[in-house]
Amino acid sequence: DAAEKGxxxxxxxxxxxxxxSALRQTLSSRLDVDRGEVDLDLDFPQGYLESxxxxxxxxxxxxxxxxxxxxxLLEEFADVRATVTIASEYEFEGGRDPWRTLVVAVTQxxxxxxxxxxxxxxxxxxxxxxxxxxxxxxxxTRETNDTLFIRAGPEIGVAATKTFASQVATLxxxxxxxxxxxxxxxxxxxxxxxxxLRALPGAVQQVLDEEExxxxxxxxxxxxxxFFFVGRRFGYPVALEGALKLKEISYDHAEGFAAxxxxxxxxxxxxxxxPVLAVLTTGADGDETRNNxxxxxxxxxxxxxxxxxxxRTKSLDWALEVPAVGVFEPLVANVYFQMFAYHIxxxxxxxxxxxxxxxxxxxxx
Ligand code: G6P
Numbered sequence: 202d203a204a205e206k207g208x209x210x211x212x213x214x215x216x217x218x219x220x221x222s223a224l225r226q227t228l229s230s231r232l233d234v235d236r237g238e239v240d241l242d243l244d245f246p247q248g249y250l251e252s253x254x255x256x257x258x259x260x261x262x263x264x265x266x267x268x269x270x271x272x273x274l275l276e277e278f279a280d281v282r283a284t285v286t287i288a289s290e291y292e293f294e295g296g297r298d299p300w301r302t303l304v305v306a307v308t309q310x311x312x313x314x315x316x317x318x319x320x321x322x323x324x325x326x327x328x329x330x331x332x333x334x335x336x337x338x339x340x341x342t343r344e345t346n347d348t349l350f351i352r353a354g355p356e357i358g359v360a361a362t363k364t365f366a367s368q369v370a371t372l373x374x375x376x377x378x379x380x381x382x383x384x385x386x387x388x389x390x391x392x393x394x395x396x397x398l399r400a401l402p403g404a405v406q407q408v409l410d411e412e413e414x415x416x417x418x419x420x421x422x423x424x425x426x427x428f429f430f431v432g433r434r435f436g437y438p439v440a441l442e443g444a445l446k447l448k449e450i451s452y453d454h455a456e457g458f459a460a461x462x463x464x465x466x467x468x469x470x471x472x473x474x475x476p477v478l479a480v481l482t483t484g485a486d487g488d489e490t491r492n493n494x495x496x497x498x499x500x501x502x503x504x505x506x507x508x509x510x511x512x513r514t515k516s517l518d519w520a521l522e523v524p525a526v527g528v529f530e531p532l533v534a535n536v537y538f539q540m541f542a543y544h545i546x547x548x549x550x551x552x553x554x555x556x557x558x559x560x561x562x563x564x565x566x
Contacts, residue, residue, distance in 0.1 A: 210547075211358065211543075211547070211553045211554050212356075212357040212358040212554045213358035213360055213362060213450070213543055213553050213554055214543055214547075214553075216356055216357070216358050216362045216363045217362045217363070217409070217536065217539050217540060217543060218409055219354065219363050220362070220363045220366050220402075220405045220409070220536065221402040221403070221405050221406045221409070222402070223352075223353040223354055223363040223364075223366065223367050224366055224367060224370055224401055224402040224405060225402050226352045226353070226354065226367075227351055227352045227353065227367040227370045227371055228370060228374070228398060228399065228401075228402075229352070231374055232374060232377075232395050232398065232399065233395075234392055234395045234396055234399055235392070236388070237377075237381070237386075237387075237388040237389070237390075237391030237392040237395065238377075238381060238391070239374045239377045239378045239381075239395070241349060241374060241375060241378055243331075243347050243349065243375075243378070244347070245347075245382070249329075250379055250382035250383050251382070251383055251384070252301055253281060253301055253302075253303060253379070253383070254282070254295075254296055254298075254301040254302060255281070255282045255283070255284065255295075255296075255301075255302045255303075256272075256275060256281055256282070256283045256284075256302075256303045256304075256305060256379075257283075257284050257285075257286065257291075257293075257302060257303070257304045257305070257323070257328075258271065258272060258283065258284065258285040258286070258304075258305050258307060259286055259287075259288040259291045259304060259305070259306050259307075259316055259319035259320060259323070260285070260287075260288055260306065260307040260308060260316060261287065261288050261289070261308075261313050261315050261316055261563070262361070262445070263309070263360075263361040263364070263365050263368075263442060263445065264307040264308050264309060264313075264316075264361075264365075264368060265285065265287055265288075265307075266365070266438040266439070266441050266442040266445070267307055267365055267368035267369050267372065267438075268285045268305070268307045268372075269285050269437070269438035269441075270369050270372070270435055270438045270439070270531075270532070271283070271307075271369065271372035271373070271375075271376065272284065272285045273434060273435055274372065274373055274376040274435075274528065275376050275379065275380075277528070278376050278377065278380045278385070278386050278390070278391075278394060279376050279377075279379040279380035279383060279385050279386060280380070280383060280385035280386075281379060281383065281385070286319070287315075288306075288313070288315040288316040288318065288319040289315040289318070289319075289566065291319040291322065291323075292322065293322050293323045293325075293326040293328060295326060295327070295328055299326050299327035299328045300327055300328065300329055302323075302328045302329070303328070303329050303330075303331060304319075304320060304323035304324075304328045304329070304330050304331070305330075305331045305332075305333060306319065306320040306330065306331070306332050306333065306334075306341050306345060307333045307334075307368060307372070308332070308333070308334050308339075308341055309334065309335045309336070309351075309353075309356065309361055309364040309368070309562075310334070310335070310336055310339060310561065310562035311332065311334040311335070311336040311339020311340055311341040311342060312336070312339055312340055312341070312562045312564055313562060313563055313564070314563060314564050314565050314566045315563070315566055316341065317340055317341060317344065318566055320332070320341065320344055320345060321344065324344065324345070329346050330344070330345040330346050330347075331345055331346065331347045331348070331349065332344075332345040332347070332348045332349070333348075333349045333351060333368065333371060333372060333375075334348065334349075334350065334351065335350065335351045335352070335353050335354075335356065335364050335367070337350065349371060349375060350371075351364060351367040351368050351370075351371045352367065352371075353366075353367035353368075356561075357554065357561075358553070358554045359449070359554060359555055359556055359559050359560065359561045360446055360449045360450050360542075360553075360556065362446075362539050365442060365535065366401075366405065366532060366535070366536075369529075369532050370398060370401060370532075373394065373398055373529070374398070376394075377391050377394055377395060393527070394527070394528070397526045397527040397528065397529050398529065400524070400526050401526055401529055401532070401533070403524070404523060404524040404526045404529070404533045405533055405536055407523075407524050408521075408523055408524075408533055408536045408537060409536065409540075411521065411522075411537075412540055414519070414521065415521070415537060415540040415541050415544060416540075416544045418505060418519050418541065419541055419544035419545045419548060420544075420548065421503075422476045422503060422505075422545075423545050423548045423549065425453070425474050425475060425476055425503075426454070426472070426474040426475055427453065427454040427455065427456070427470065427474075427475045428444065428447055428453060428454070428455040428456075428475065428476055428478065429444075429455070429456055429457075429458060429463075429467060429470075429471070429475055429476070429477045429478070429497070429502075430443040430444045430447075430455065430456070430457040430458070430477075430478045430479075430538065431457070431458050431459070431460040431463060431477060431478070431479045431480070431490060431493060431494065432457075432459070432460055432479065432480035432485050432490060432531065433459065433460050433461065433480075433485050433486040433489060433490050434484060434485055434486050434531075435480075435484040435485055435528055435530075435531040435532070436460070436479075436480030436481075436482065436484070436485025436486070436490065436531040436534070437457075437459050437460075437485075438531075439480050439485075439531040439532065439534055439535045439538070440457035440458065440459075440460075440478075440479075440480060441457035442457070442535060442538070443455075443457060443478060443535065443538030443539075443541075443542070444456050444457035445457070446538060446539055446542040447538070447541070447542040447545060447546075449542075449556050449559060450542055450543070450546040450551055450553050450556050451542060451545045451546040451549060451551055452549075452551065452556075452557070453545065460479065460486075460489065460490040460493040460494070461489070461493060463477075463493050463496060463497060464493070464496060468496060468497065468500065471497050471500040471501075471502045472500065472501060472502065473501040473502065473503070475502050476502060476503040476504070476505055476518075477494060477497045477498075477502045477503070477504055477505070478505045478506075478507075478538065478541070479491075479493075479494045479504065479505070479506045479507070480507050480531050480534045481494070481506045481507060481508045481509075481514065482507060482508060482509045482523055482530035482531055482533075482534055483509050483525065483527055483528070483530045484527060484528040484529070484530050484531050485530070485531050485534075487508070487509070487512070491506070491514075494506065494517075498516070503518045504516075504517050504518050504519075505517070505518060505519040505521065505541075506519070506520055506521070507521045507522075507523060507534035507537050507538075508520050508521070508522055508523070509522070509523060509525055509530055510522040510523060510524050510525060511525070521534075521537045523537075
């Protein structure tokens with residue numbers, strides 16, 4: 202067991218630290234930065250991408266947040282309408298030609314019953330389906346028209362970590378493929394996105410090297426009443442994922458909000474006992490979010506902000522820096538949130554790899 206954990210005390214920490222190599226595997230030989238092209242080995246029929254009307258994501262848990270991240274990438278870079286629905290709530294609604302709707306099941310395990318149910322409803326109604334999964338031979342791969350593997354390697358910890366990063370990276374490649382296929386993304390713009398993607402493993406490594414800082418913050422705030430995570434745009438799903446991670450493994454109360462919503466209710470809960478963790482990077486409308494964070498600080502909330510390196514930030518209790526990688530900065534910010542959740546839970550001696558009441562893969566609806 203100890204050998205399998207490669208010297209780490211928990212699988213979760215090992216998997217957090219595996220993210221640079223997992224991401225390299227995810228991206229390996231799939232992108233050609235100079236040409237602004239990607240190769241995903243997907244055989245969409247001739248003319249399919251041009252005629253595509255909508256992409257609908259179905260997913261649960263962490264995979265749902267990866268899908269929310271991607272829907273924004275698709276709207277920004279591929280000029281296609283993208284919706285995201287929690288799999289257990291999904292009913293297929295397509296236009297007159299359901300085949301022109303691509304329904305994408307994002308599922309690490311490929312076995313989540315809610316997600317399988319949703320994809321079956323979509324396929325039954327005549328939509329084209331695509332699985333995005335980490336698991337070769339999983340059920341979802343047999344029930345969809347195409348499969349895209351995220352190649353993160355096995356994930357043992359119940360709380361998803363490296364698979365979230367690899368899901369978003371894979372789906373970013375898909376975004377570029379669709380944008381190029383639809384003629385919506387120029388070579389130059391594709392190159393910019395792919396350059397940022399290529400820089401992602403190194404950027405994540407730089408954040409991992411700051412673990413001591415995160416441990417110190419976790420020590421300072423471990424006894425808080427609750428933890429709030431806020432973000433905008435690409436930072437919003439990351440705020441939700443940050444809160445999910447913390448509640449899953451520490452059993453503390455943690456909630457994620459769209460930063461602009463703080464003032465519409467959650468501020469009533471804010472005190473000096475509720476740290477607010479904010480994504481303030483590029484791709485997350487940092488300035489507006491900073492203003493929302495200030496409103497919480499006025500109510501004496503400790504403020505932990507993840508910022509783009511080199512951008513001056515005033516009056517944060519903790520400023521955690523991520524290297525400049527454009528729209529992927531919130532994804533890198535998430536690595537700070539993973540480490541924060543891990544250390545809070547570890548200080549409390551929680552059962553990190555197998556939290557109470559949770560399963561790695563939920564095979565009942
Ligand atoms: C379970 C796990 C979560 C995971 C979710 C979806 O609830 O505990 O970590 O995000 O299922 O799993 P999937 O395999 O479909 O991505």
